[in-house]
Amino acid sequence: MEHLDTLPHGHADALWAPDNLLTISEGNYGFSVVEQRSPVDHAFWSEVELEGEPLRILAWSGGYLAITQLLGEPAFHDYLPTLDVDGDGVVNPEDVFPTDPAASADTDGDGAPDAWNPGYGPEDSTLGLILDAFPNDFACQLEEHGIGGVCDFALVLPSDPGEPICGAGDVSPIPPTGVLAIPEASDLVPLCDGWVLYGDLENEQLVAQNVFSGRIALVVPLGVRSDDLELDTDAKRLFAASEYDSVVVEVDLLTGTTSSVAVPERPVSLAVGSVGDLFIAAAEDGGTPSSVVVYRLPDGGSALEGGWSVPGSRIVYQRGRDELFTARFHSTVHVPVSRYAFDPATGLTLIERYEGSDIGKSLALSPDGDHLAFGLFHYGSDTITHFLTNDLLNPPGAWNGRVCPRGLAFDPTSTLLAATTDDHLQIFDVDSHALVGELPLPECGYVEPEQAAFSMGGAMAFAMEECSSGSEIRWLRID
Numbered sequence: 317m318e319h320l321d322t323l324p325h326g327h328a329d330a331l332w333a334p335d336n337l338l339t340i341s342e343g344n345y346g347f348s349v350v351e352q353r354s355p356v357d358h359a360f361w362s363e364v365e366l367e368g369e370p371l372r373i374l375a376w377s378g379g380y381l382a383i384t385q386l387l388g389e390p391a392f393h394d395y396l397p398t399l400d401v402d403g404d405g406v407v408n409p410e411d412v413f414p415t416d417p418a419a420s421a422d423t424d425g426d427g428a429p430d431a432w433n434p435g436y437g438p439e440d441s442t443l444g445l446i447l448d449a450f451p452n453d454f455a456c457q458l459e460e461h462g463i464g465g466v467c468d469f470a471l472v473l474p475s476d477p478g479e480p481i482c483g484a485g486d487v488s489p490i491p492p493t494g495v496l497a498i499p500e501a502s503d504l505v506p507l508c509d510g511w512v513l514y515g516d517l518e519n520e521q522l523v524a525q526n527v528f529s530g531r532i533a534l535v536v537p538l539g540v541r542s543d544d545l546e547l548d549t550d551a552k553r554l555f556a557a558s559e560y561d562s563v564v565v566e567v568d569l570l571t572g573t574t575s576s577v578a579v580p581e582r583p584v585s586l587a588v589g590s591v592g593d594l595f596i597a598a599a600e601d602g603g604t605p606s607s608v609v610v611y612r613l614p615d616g617g618s619a620l621e622g623g624w625s626v627p628g629s630r631i632v633y634q635r636g637r638d639e640l641f642t643a644r645f646h647s648t649v650h651v652p653v654s655r656y657a658f659d660p661a662t663g664l665t666l667i668e669r670y671e672g673s674d675i676g677k678s679l680a681l682s683p684d685g686d687h688l689a690f691g692l693f694h695y696g697s698d699t700i701t702h703f704l705t706n707d708l709l710n711p712p713g714a715w716n717g718r719v720c721p722r723g724l725a726f727d728p729t730s731t732l733l734a735a736t737t738d739d740h741l742q743i744f745d746v747d748s749h750a751l752v753g754e755l756p757l758p759e760c761g762y763v764e765p766e767q768a769a770f771s772m773g774g775a776m777a778f779a780m781e782e783c784s785s786g787s788e789i790r791w792l793r794i795d
């Protein structure tokens with residue numbers, strides 16, 4: 317049983333009918349009130365007053381029967397709910413704005429109507445509705461939301477399955493740096509032209525917002541607190557792991573629809589595989605685990621496969637060679653990074669393992685699949701070790717920046733590495749390990765910045781920081 321909603325006052329009786337939510341409650345001076353509400357969102361539609369104290373509301377042939385107590389006797393009232401509350405000729409279940417006579421349709425479901433009802437206009441709207449300039453794009457409502465007449469978010473996330481996300485890369489003018497305050501967020505997935513996806517923790521939803529304009533294009537209820545977010549760019553879907561609820565939620569970004577898969581343990585890290593499949597690292601113990609169980613969710617499947625136990629707490633997947641890398645964090649046991657071959661028939665097979673003596677903090681794989689960055693605490697000489705994915709045992713060096721490397725991300729060309737440290741976003745050249753740019757991050761909370769990311773076009777580097785109130789996204793233009 318799930319609690320759906322609470323109605324604003326006490327009722328003597330209630331009836332949930334297919335097209336109506338009906339209640340009977342006490343009115344003024346010996347009268348009862350029958351209220352008609354939407355069975356979908358429970359919004360108030362209409363009410364009628366009846367003589368007597370409220371007793372029951374019942375389904376009756378052809379309508380409903382309201383029963384009140386009048387002068388000590390039951391009184392029976394034939395009750396017919398209003399079929400068209402706003403009188404615009406569109407019956408309630410088919411009227412998207414059942415209490416506003418000016419409009420009745422909203423094809424894309426963004427709250428802006430497709431058209432005015434015949435004979436009505438904006439001056440008749442009781443809800444202050446504004447006509448949708450993009451009636452088939454949920455992300456855009458006003459003319460100014462378009463670029464050349466096309467919804468700006470649809471340019472970044474085209475609905476044509478054959479057109480890639482951010483097909484044109486970052487094309488809008490980008491200020492050198494800036495900041496957007498958002499609700500407390502878990503993880504950050506940048507797209508292009510200032511659009512980012514993040515998990516809003518308090519409201520348990522996925523949000524697509526533009527950091528330049530602050531405009532929100534998409535809100536998808538997840539029903540759980542999200543931790544790790546992982547974008548499958550080919551399929552235009554996003555996976556959200558929720559450690560607390562032991563579930564992975566899959567979001568279709570084009571439709572906003574979701575489905576979820578229960579995980580036996582806490583999902584702590586996600587990685588998209590090479591054939592639309594998803595790898596999930598899950599842990600039994602609390603805190604940062606020293607070993608995880610890896611599951612595979614096949615493309616389009618709902619049942620988990622595998623259950624391979626590996627040392628580590630974070631995973632990344634090398635799609636070109638079908639190899640899984642695991643890294644152990646916060647561990648004094650000398651097993652930081654492992655490389656496994658994956659085969660659907662045989663599962664994970666260890667290829668090689670780098671054994672060091674440092675404490676791992678963060679892990680990133682370059683888009684070309686060649687480089688691994690592993691942030692390490694080393695008692696005052698923290699560093700980011702550079703691994704080659706085809707030869708873990710001979711690291712070519714390290715990116716030496718400021719202390720506490722936490723968030724790590726490679727740019728789309730695999731030539732730059734972004735790292736959030738204790739108070740900076742730093743940009744390194746991947747091959748030479750040279751520091752090529754940095755952005756100070758003003759202190760806004762109690763912990764170091766956790767996230768680093770690049771836009772999919774590569775023109776912006778991001779840092780996300782948990783602040784004392786909400787989170788902040790800061791960006792640095794890459795010139």
Ligand SMILES: [Ca+2]
Pocket residue numbers: 400401402403404405406407408411413414420
């Ligand atoms: Ca109507």
Ligand SMILES: [Ca+2]
Pocket residue numbers: 422423424425426427428429430448450451
């Ligand atoms: Ca609309």
Ligand SMILES: [Ca+2]
Pocket residue numbers: 424426428448449450451452453454455456457
């Ligand atoms: Ca629209």
